[in-house]
Amino acid sequence: MSQEWTIEAIVAATFPLLVVLTVLELWGGLVLDGSKAVLTRYPSLLTLVPGIIAVAGNLGSVLASRLSTAFHLGTLSFDPADDALVGNAAATFALAGTLFPAVGAGAWLARYALGDAALSLVTVVFVATASGLLLAVVAVAIATTATYAAFRLRLDPDDVVVPVVTTTCDVLGVVVFLLVVGATV
Amino acid sequence: MLRAVGRFRQNPRLPSGFFPGRCVQSAMGIRAVAEDAYREAFGILVLSAVASIFSGVVLGGMEEELTIVPGLLTLVPALLATRGSVYGSLGARLATGLHQGLVDPALRIPDRRVRSAILAAMLNGVVISGFAAVAGYAIRYGLDLPVAPLSALLVVALVAGVLSGLGLTFVVIVTVFVGYRRGLNPDALAGPVVTTTGDVIGIATMLAGARIAIQAGVV
Numbered sequence: 001m002s003q004e005w006t007i008e009a010i011v012a013a014t015f016p017l018l019v020v021l022t023v024l025e026l027w028g029g030l031v032l033d034g035s036k037a038v039l040t041r042y043p044s045l046l047t048l049v050p051g052i053i054a055v056a057g058n059l060g061s062v063l064a065s066r067l068s069t070a071f072h073l074g075t076l077s078f079d080p081a082d083d084a085l086v087g088n089a090a091a092t093f094a095l096a097g098t099l100f101p102a103v104g105a106g107a108w109l110a111r112y113a114l115g116d117a118a119l120s121l122v123t124v125v126f127v128a129t130a131s132g133l134l135l136a137v138v139a140v141a142i143a144t145t146a147t148y149a150a151f152r153l154r155l156d157p158d159d160v161v162v163p164v165v166t167t168t169c170d171v172l173g174v175v176v177f178l179l180v181v182g183a184t185v
Numbered sequence: 186m187l188r189a190v191g192r193f194r195q196n197p198r199l200p201s202g203f204f205p206g207r208c209v210q211s212a213m214g215i216r217a218v219a220e221d222a223y224r225e226a227f228g229i230l231v232l233s234a235v236a237s238i239f240s241g242v243v244l245g246g247m248e249e250e251l252t253i254v255p256g257l258l259t260l261v262p263a264l265l266a267t268r269g270s271v272y273g274s275l276g277a278r279l280a281t282g283l284h285q286g287l288v289d290p291a292l293r294i295p296d297r298r299v300r301s302a303i304l305a306a307m308l309n310g311v312v313i314s315g316f317a318a319v320a321g322y323a324i325r326y327g328l329d330l331p332v333a334p335l336s337a338l339l340v341v342a343l344v345a346g347v348l349s350g351l352g353l354t355f356v357v358i359v360t361v362f363v364g365y366r367r368g369l370n371p372d373a374l375a376g377p378v379v380t381t382t383g384d385v386i387g388i389a390t391m392l393a394g395a396r397i398a399i400q401a402g403v404v
Contacts, residue, residue, distance in 0.1 A: 007304050010305035010309075017270075018270060021266055023320060025262040026324060029261055029321065030324060032259070033256065040251060048241060050388065053265070054234065054380070054384060058230050058233050084218055087215040087219040087221075090219040091220075094219065095227065098227075170266055
């Protein structure tokens with residue numbers, strides 16, 4: 001990190017990326033807003049939104065960060081049977097499989113406590129879990145592709161992969177969630 | 186551009202003292218890698234999942250505001266994501282400064298260096314919120330989708346930008362400085378703190394902004 005702590009230097013270094021991030025996230029917001037009717041009709045689903053985005057983005061960023069490090073340490077090869085690759089992918093599925101049902105149950109419980117649980121517990125947990133497992137597939141595919149692309153383009157994966165994967169998982173988190181909602185509710 | 190990208194080197198969502206690959210040694214089997222990855226990520230993910238349910242509860246109670254201010258929901262992911270980046274990087278910067286001895290962890294009027302870091306983060310956070318409102322309005326207007334007047338979206342975004350900036354700056358400084366004085370690694374604190382409080386503060390301040398815009402009659 002640079003030694004320069006002037007307002008100009010910090011803003012100049014971060015602002016362009018924030019603009020790119022905002023434009024990408026606005027696309028996710030647009031998709032979300034397109035389903036406003038169903039989300040406001042069922043507050044349990046609206047309650048799930050921050051959780052889906054947070055957990056999806058974090059899953060992607062943890063995986064990307066680990067793959068980048070394994071790549072730097074030279075322990076990663078882009079082989080479908082590679083230990084680091086398969087092990088991290090398996091952990092991503094296991095994390096998604098444990099955390100998303102918990103987020104679903106937590107969101108349902110919170111709405112139930114507030115007295116407006118319009119959907120059943122099973123439906124909300126199902127929506128969260130199905131979105132989570134699909135998102136794990138997406139996170140693995142994107143993190144692997146981005147790390148591989150960084151390797152081919154001779155970019156430092158730490159610089160590129162984490163922000164790209166985190167943002168993409170945020171946006172696709174919304175898209176996948178709404179697809180599942182559309183198919184279920 | 187590469188330098189600019191370098192600023193994001195420290196993933197704001199993860200504590201930087203968290204060495205993602207410290208156990209990824211050559212001769213590990215798939216199972217060992219998977220168990221290690223699971224154990225390492227579980228804590229931070231549970232923390233962010235729990236916090237996100239709180240922000241979800243606030244968002245779930247916003248049906249009325251979301252209906253009165255069309256286009257507000259479009260801004261939600263962008264405002265939350267930029268919050269995490271801006272104040273996560275403020276925390277990472279302060280942590281680095283503490284490690285380098287450039288920053289004094291005293292809770293008083295900050296010195297020039299810390300003041301610049303805070304002002305830069307606030308400026309980034311507020312201006313990017315305004316940008317999100319303008320861009321979100323332009324996109325919805327361009328696509329012929331229902332959208333509140335630009336002034337209403339700007340009021341929401343700027344009120345949320347300023348209030349959440351003040352709140353998150355306070356939270357980041359207090360946890361990083363107090364943690365450091367108690368012998369904790371500030372790098373490991375900044376990430377989880379922003380991850381857990383960022384969304385709640387972000388959504389609560391958007392709700393405040395929406396109520397102010399509705400009260401002021403700009404919608």
